[in-house]
Amino acid sequence: MQPGLTNKTITTNNTELQIVSVGTNASLTAHTQLMSSDVLLDIDLLGIAQNNNGSASVVLMSYKNMQDVLHASLFKTENDTTKTMLSKVVSVILPKTQNKTLPSPINITFQHIKGPSDLIGEVSCVYWNISSWIEDGCQVSQTNTEHTVCTCVHLSTFALIMQTEISKSDPTLELLHTILVSIGLVFLTVAVVTFAICRFNPRVTNAARLNLCICLLLAHLLFLRTQNYLHLIKPHQVLCKVLSGVLHFLYLCCFVWMSMEALLLFSSVRKLRQVKPNDRAGPHWGYKLLIGYGVPLVIVAVSAGVMPDGYGSQQCWLKTDYGFIWSFLGPVCLILAGNIILFITIIVTLQSTLKEARSDVSKVKYTRVLLFKIMAQFVILGCPWILGMFTAKSKVLEFIFIILTSQQGTFIFLVHCLLNDEVRRQYKKWWQEFSPPEKDPSTTATTLALNDYVTTGTH
Template sequence: MGSGKELFIFVFLCLLETCISTCLHGFNQQNDQCIDVDECEEIPNICGDYTKCFNTNGSYYCQCLKGFKNIRGDTNFTGLDGQCQDINECLVPNKCGHGAYCSNSIGSYNCTCNPGYTNDTGLSVGCVDVNECSKAEVQSEEICGAKGICKNSDGSYWCKCQEGSTNYGNERTPCSELDCNTFNTNILPTQSLGGLADILSMMRNSCLALSNPTTASEGKTDGEALLEKLFTATDTILTPDQLDSSEDVSGLLETVEDSIRVIGPQLKRNRTQIETKKTVAEIAVQRGKTRPMGPIYLSNENASLATDWLTAAGTGPYPGFAMAALLSYKNLEKSVNGSFGNLSGLKKDGVNPSFQIFSRVVSVVVSNPSTQNLSRPVNITLKHLGTEESSEVRYVCAFWDKNGVWSTDGCYQQASNTTHTVCTCEHLSSFAVLMARYPMTHTFGLQLMTKIGLILSLLCLIICILTFKFCRSIQGTRTTIHLHLCICLFMADLIFLAGISQTKPEGGCRFVAAMLHFFFLGLFTWMLLEGVQLYRMVVLVFNATMRPLYLYLTGYGVPLVIVIISAIIRPEGYGTKEHCWLSLNDGLIWSFFGPVCFIIVLNVFFFIVTVWKLAQKFTSLNPDLSKLHKIRAFTVTAIAQMCILGLMWVFGAFLFEEGPTVVAYIFTILNSLQGALVFVMHCLLSKQVRDEYAHFLSCICTPQKRYSDLSSTNPSSSQSQASRSGHNTGESHI
């Protein structure tokens, strides 16, 4: 389109010239002559873009260049009444001829041969078919594979697969040989899995249908439907939650992996996810004329896979297809939690660790036939089944080898935290994270302190038991409670000292764990009864004593019921590989810590009420100060006793979780202080008990004086003794 401003100036000058000149429009006056004006030269681009200007006598006209046309349809026009636009030649049917496609350009068009056609023959219009089969006679195996026959077609070709091979319906894909004998039920590693035979039979039928061109269309099953049948059958096998042998596990894993390799190429979607009660899987496929490239990332709630398409394809059956699958089993770890035969070389300080499966079992399947020699390693991130923060634990990346055991060859840990471990593996198989737990080795000093502390505690407890049993001046409900509290603590410490580390035989270790459970629960139960007694002494005032039968039923009956119920529900939870104590798995430990926490909370309530009532009685008008002072002393000792016992088991919980050595030292010190604490608070701090000790020692040290005192008939002495006896009897009612 021409310049509007220039055109306006030209018209204005022409009008002005007409007014002042006698020459007609399109002429200029020179020397009394009218000379034609060449508008095409005088005014640049007067016709606009894509045009050609023609001068005439006294005027001009415009024409569009080849490949353009006037928007008003006129062939000749001026800059005032037209402009040129591109003609789309490709709108003309078959513009480029057979086998070619047209692409428009400004003022022209281009013809390009379609894939499968060429213009090498020099034709002016059209392209001729390329005979791919003839062109690649030498490389025929690259076109259709060793088992395929190339058939040329107009602009393309297709591969006819011979019997025993298939291209899964992708006609321009090389034929790959199918070994249907892989799914032969006669070569099962074990005959114990009936469901495995069903899978093999189903996959063999599918394989035979694919490998027989005459029956492929009849027996072919949709890939998604076949995948669903596979995992339904797998769920049936895994329903008992535990397979009988490692051979069963190997047979199942191998069969599922081989089945996915056959099913994968039959899937229609590029991404397929399927989840059942026992499995979860994600399969990615990529198809194309060239080998696929780019990263692959597959994930589920238990694991994730990071690799690339070149690694997944490898020297696969044909270049235009690649597959990668991530399969996670939800309960298979129970069946493989003891196959650790090939894990030597993981000793630490000469000590072999104990192993435990600490993640779901995960299988990685790719179309690459050389999974034992990958071009580059793959990264597999596995989620832990729990948390373990102990420094005595190591996470190991392992795979399930052909011998039916866990192995670490070619797999190593790249990174790890409390929840996940990243494994880098140079080959593909089924994987899992193993937790190697190393037994905590105590130093000689700690072992010596444990024995000395517990022996000291046992000696103090023996003195306390004899005192509470035979010291008549302090007999009463509270003394009965202290007696049986000391008996429980004595038995618990004695069994702890003799049997906590005696893990063999297994039955004996379970018995030791049950006895420890019973006596430690009994210890806290009698401590609860002491809190109840103090509450009754302050609140009820009258009838504060408790019948011994009720005390025995509560003090020993409640722990016995808890131990019996726990042993019935989880008998395997008594005794571990490291200690004869309650297992930390499956929550059995809460059959001890639960009652202990409940007792401590309940005792805190009783002590708060007791202290509050004592404060009220001290401020009353006529308080019995001697009795109140004694109750206050009882309360203080009971609170101190509860604090020491409760604090000890706070550290005890960390000790049995493989805590650091300092925790073991603190637990040992507090454990040894228990007997000494009871002896100091309930014996040495009691004036009545001290008097009894002094009287007992005086009888032993001065037997003659004891004889003369007993034979004395001094009435005043007898009266004084009777008076003292009555006083002591009065105290025993508190």
């Protein structure tokens, strides 16, 4: 025991107390630590003593069953979450002390009551204030699966509470989502291979559509695997945040490439009015890649810089706190509004071109078909995300949302591959090259007769 320092422990059926006092002749060189069975307190008791004529005492009181009385449901939050007490309730007291101002914050290390496998929610350091648990003045400084360190600027009665979002998932809908997304991924893969290998028309480049399919394929695949292994990913907060950031980037890329495809279509329609149109398909592919992936990257980087804690919800997606979800919905709504304006302008320009009849009829017909396909693609790829904002209030809307979003790849394959004459001819050509040649019936009969003759002659 150091000079001027006394330590006393008292244990009862319901509480465990540790009392530490310092006198005027104390010579401490570090913060004082008090320890119970599940809690460690780190406090600058010497600094407190210097503000109280050279002496001070601190009491760490650990309650064995107080968490059943001051239960976690008394922690009021804006989000509708399930609260679970993750530690014992403890009190830190400075008895017979006039100046209770802390020279530095205290650190309380709580041992978790729950096992590591149960730690799947957000941990909060709280203290008791009259009739409820609140967080003011306390924050989590370190945490892992076994313990959490809370840093507080005042003394009170403290505890550790875990928040878990209320599960509203339907096993039937989850199974349906997995099956439908898997089907969509198959068709997306076929579409990506088709756009990458085939060159259907020299007047049109498939760069925007190819990159759109690649981003959709990666986004749907990553989201599906994340949800399937959410119970393994969620305890690792850093991994969960990284995955939500990557998903944010990929889905934004999908909308930017969709918007770029509309811009390229608008450019093609304008060229129909030219006497000698230039068949170049928009800007260089390098600039397209810079826009298609650069714009989403900037949005994600700014979002992460402004609110890094906005990533990593219970589903490893964007959190809805403080409107952070609008870092995704905002750009999406802006892109959809811009596409609507573009399509209206394209339709007006195309009608005017048809009336003037100055352009090649086949080229006009081709552009009209392409306009229909891209507008239908816009509706299927874009509108379901607006519908997704209302799925929490209706199972029917959620069911429709799952069908539309999961079958985006199937739709792209049907419209841009299966309903395209040039692609069908290419598929037929591939089938003829890789399928076994059909045998001629007459040749087969002749061969069998010859074999029978040879066999008979040998006997």
